[in-house]
Amino acid sequence: xxxxxxxxxxxxxxxxxxxxxxxxxxxxxxxxxxxxxxxxxxxxxxxxxxxxxxxxxxxxxxxxxxxxxxxxxxxxxxxxxxxxxxxxxxxxxxxxxxxxxxxxxxxxxxxxxxxxxxxxxxxxxxxxxxxxxxxxxxxxxxxxxxxxxxxxxxxxxxxxxxxxxxxxxxxxxxxxxxxxxxxxxxxxxxxxxxxxxxxxxxxxxxxxxxxxxxxxxxxxxxxxxxxxxxxxxxxxxxxxxxxxxxxxxxxxxxxxxxxxxxxxxxxxxxxxxxxxxxxxxxxxxxxxxxxxxxxxxxxxxxxxxxxxxxxxxxxxxxxxxxxxxxxxxxxxxxxxxxxxxxxxxxxxxxxxxxxx
Amino acid sequence: xxxxxxxxxxxxxxxxxxxxxxxxxxxxxxxxxxxxxxxxxxxxxxxxxxxxxxxxxxxxxxxxxxxxxxxxxxxxxxxxxxxxxxxxxxxxxxxxxxxxxxxxxxxxxxxxxxxxxxxxxxxxxxxxxxxxxxxxxxxxxxxxxxxxxxxxxxxxxxxxxxxxxxxxxxxxxxxxxxxxxxxxxxxxxxxxxxxxxxxxxxxxxxxxxxxxxxxxxxxxxxxxxxxxxxxxxxxxxxxxxxxxxxxxxxxxxxxxxxxxxxxxxxxxxxxxxxxxxxxxxxxxxxxxxxxxxxxxxxxxxxxxxxxxxxxxxxxxxxxxxxxxxxxxxxxxxxxxxxxxxxxxxxxxxx
Numbered sequence: 001x002x003x004x005x006x007x008x009x010x011x012x013x014x015x016x017x018x019x020x021x022x023x024x025x026x027x028x029x030x031x032x033x034x035x036x037x038x039x040x041x042x043x044x045x046x047x048x049x050x051x052x053x054x055x056x057x058x059x060x061x062x063x064x065x066x067x068x069x070x071x072x073x074x075x076x077x078x079x080x081x082x083x084x085x086x087x088x089x090x091x092x093x094x095x096x097x098x099x100x101x102x103x104x105x106x107x108x109x110x111x112x113x114x115x116x117x118x119x120x121x122x123x124x125x126x127x128x129x130x131x132x133x134x135x136x137x138x139x140x141x142x143x144x145x146x147x148x149x150x151x152x153x154x155x156x157x158x159x160x161x162x163x164x165x166x167x168x169x170x171x172x173x174x175x176x177x178x179x180x181x182x183x184x185x186x187x188x189x190x191x192x193x194x195x196x197x198x199x200x201x202x203x204x205x206x207x208x209x210x211x212x213x214x215x216x217x218x219x220x221x222x223x224x225x226x227x228x229x230x231x232x233x234x235x236x237x238x239x240x241x242x243x244x245x246x247x248x249x250x251x252x253x254x255x256x257x258x259x260x261x262x263x264x265x266x267x268x269x270x271x272x273x274x275x276x277x278x279x280x281x282x283x284x285x286x287x288x289x290x291x292x293x294x295x296x297x298x299x300x301x302x303x304x305x306x307x308x309x310x311x312x313x314x315x316x317x318x319x320x321x322x323x324x325x326x327x328x329x330x331x332x333x334x335x336x337x338x339x340x341x342x343x344x345x346x347x348x349x350x351x352x353x354x355x356x
Numbered sequence: 357x358x359x360x361x362x363x364x365x366x367x368x369x370x371x372x373x374x375x376x377x378x379x380x381x382x383x384x385x386x387x388x389x390x391x392x393x394x395x396x397x398x399x400x401x402x403x404x405x406x407x408x409x410x411x412x413x414x415x416x417x418x419x420x421x422x423x424x425x426x427x428x429x430x431x432x433x434x435x436x437x438x439x440x441x442x443x444x445x446x447x448x449x450x451x452x453x454x455x456x457x458x459x460x461x462x463x464x465x466x467x468x469x470x471x472x473x474x475x476x477x478x479x480x481x482x483x484x485x486x487x488x489x490x491x492x493x494x495x496x497x498x499x500x501x502x503x504x505x506x507x508x509x510x511x512x513x514x515x516x517x518x519x520x521x522x523x524x525x526x527x528x529x530x531x532x533x534x535x536x537x538x539x540x541x542x543x544x545x546x547x548x549x550x551x552x553x554x555x556x557x558x559x560x561x562x563x564x565x566x567x568x569x570x571x572x573x574x575x576x577x578x579x580x581x582x583x584x585x586x587x588x589x590x591x592x593x594x595x596x597x598x599x600x601x602x603x604x605x606x607x608x609x610x611x612x613x614x615x616x617x618x619x620x621x622x623x624x625x626x627x628x629x630x631x632x633x634x635x636x637x638x639x640x641x642x643x644x645x646x647x648x649x650x651x652x653x654x655x656x657x658x659x660x661x662x663x664x665x666x667x668x669x670x671x672x673x674x675x676x677x678x679x680x681x682x683x684x685x686x687x688x689x690x691x692x693x694x695x696x697x698x699x700x701x702x703x704x705x706x
Contacts, residue, residue, distance in 0.1 A: 077385070078385075089405070089408075089409075090401065090402055090405065092399045093399075099398040099399045100399065101398070101399060101400055101459070102399075102400060103399050103400045103401065103402065105402045105405075111408050111409055113409075128387075131387070132361075132363065132387060132389065132394075132395040133395070133398070133399055233648075236648060236649070237646075237648060237649025237650075238649070240644060240645070240646045240648055240649045241597075241646050241649045281649060281651075282650075282651045283598065284596070284598075284666055284669075285651055285663070285666070288663070288665045288666070311653040311654075311663060312653070312663035312664060312665055312666070313653050313654075313655055313656070313663055313664055314656075315664070347665050348664050348665055348668075349665075349668055350664075350665055350666075350667070350668025350669035350670070350671065350672045351669075351672070352665065352669050356669065
């Protein structure tokens with residue numbers, strides 16, 4: 001469900017008139033709900049906007065999927081006149097003399113940036129300073145976007161230009177013009193929502209059909225949480241590099257299951273499948289690891305467990321061997337004599353031979 | 357190219373270069389500010405906003421105008437310095453460290469070339485006095501492309517004249533641009549090397565976004581070589597894929613047809629690497645890049661690289677391809693990781 005955030009009730013007037021919102025019982029007044037949206041009136045300024053948005057998000061974080069800040073803004077550029085509307089691109093903030101370094105960018109936007117001023121802009125000098133950073137100025141967006149960022153909820157903003165950002169009579173203006181401005185905002189918002197609704201079904205089809213889901217739901221596989229993450233990464237990599245399409249991936253899985261299903265558990269099969277995909281994604285790494293294992297053969301044949309840096313970054317090997325009698329000792333001695341560490345050094349120096 | 361806003365330091369209002377730039381961009385909005393840093397980098401402007409909203413800043417560089425370059429810079433055994441007369445680049449290479457460096461993609465041009473030149477001169481003369489007969493190198497293009505905007509910035513004649521007076525000093529102009537129209541008006545100089553960063557055609561298309569294509573770059577190399585300009589080459593960053601050997605073989609063939617191996621002044625080879633911060637920016641800015649599919653690892657110094665055997669294999673392989681093509685081995689320098697230790701400067705720019 002989307003959360004619509006307004007500073008003033010006047011800005012939300014048309015939304016109340018057109019859609020039936022009921023007050024939601026909460027810690028403060030100003031939160032409303034209908035079947036599709038939450039609507040929050042924060043009051044003016046970044047402090048109230050921040051506190052109230054955070055409070056609502058923390059209580060309804062499982063329901064709220066997106067925040068949309070809707071309201072008026074002052075123009076800082078001649079290219080925007082009173083009555084123009086814009087979906088904001090980036091949101092900046094100015095707190096007293098200082099610009100806040102963090103910025104927030106939205107996905108659906110026009111090429112208009114907004115700066116949130118922590119105090120009202122009443123002079124041309126202030127206006128000039130802010131105009132270096134953005135095209136419009138408001139009092140809330142940056143705080144709302146900051147709250148959204150904190151809760152990992154995407155924020156967008158629809159702004160209607162109400163003035164040239166140097167008017168001392170803002171309150172009166174908002175009051176007088178509120179019905180017309182709110183109506184304009186509502187019309188644009190409704191248009192935007194209808195446009196989004198028309199593309200939604202495509203997303204749903206794509207998601208339910210994903211190859212990742214196919215493997216995760218396959219009865220012969222069991223992926224642990226970390227393996228699920230790895231599966232996602234490897235599948236994405238294979239897709240980006242266009243190495244294998246869905247049919248090929250399914251064939252790899254089917255072959256592996258056919259050959260091993262009787263001896264292996266679902267968890268083991270998943271591990272083998274992931275290794276097989278990784279080899280396809282990074283064949284050079286596989287070759288390097290094969291070469292290291294070949295060099296380690298005398299040690300491995302002796303029964304030792306030998307590990308090396310799985311990231312292939314640090315040059316070392318670690319040997320684990322249990323000596324229970326002199327025969328074990330001799331076997332290890334022989335293996336160590338046959339093992340040539342120089343080969344490991346060569347591999348880590350990039351000398352991988354002619355077959356690579 | 358269009359700049360939405362052009363910010364100019366107030367004291368430069370009547371500078372001829374500023375007036376010229378103003379006349380070239382009549383549709384831009386001009387704003388006069390005290391200092392570039394009052395606005396530039398004060399807020400984090402998303403890197404990819406450069407595609408739709410690029411601003412220009414014109415100011416004077418303050419502080420240390422010429423700085424010692426990190427160890428992996430250029431042929432070893434000679435002192436290397438770099439100077440900065442611009443920040444940021446009009447191109448959009450998806451591995452570029454600038455996306456994690458300045459907090460803004462806007463272009464900054466510093467126009468106090470006299471001062472920068474004086475500092476270069478001072479260092480070159482001092483070096484000539486202390487180490488007679490030895491070379492000293494100065495590199496442009498550390499935070500920007502050295503040629504891409506020269507039709508606008510117009511500083512090349514100044515540096516060409518300066519280096520004529522400094523026979524022990526060498527200037528490198530590093531570029532991915534083919535904007536050589538200002539350069540070809542000048543007389544080539546033995547101690548000014550134009551160095552081009554090249555990648556195989558398919559990698560250039562995938563990674564060197566908004567840059568001139570490989571063919572155009574090679575054509576610019578041919579033209580400059582035929583006019584007598586010394587040419588350097590950078591195969592840096594090399595990005596691994598399973599076509600690496602064949603694609604670099606092809607690239608070297610294309611290059612040596614335009615520029616005979618013996619005419620290459622030097623060629624550097626380096627494998628792609630990122631600081632952690634830049635890597636995160638790359639992943640964020642280019643979600644469809646095949647960097648997502650590569651097996652990078654955090655290496656000994658915290659930088660993100662291919663694993664050690666892979667990157668050393670790449671360096672060895674490309675070097676042997678160059679030697680096989682007739683490039684004298686002493687002209688090849690590898691951006692070795694043991695030398696590549698500090699600063700962002702050694703990350704992948706151009």
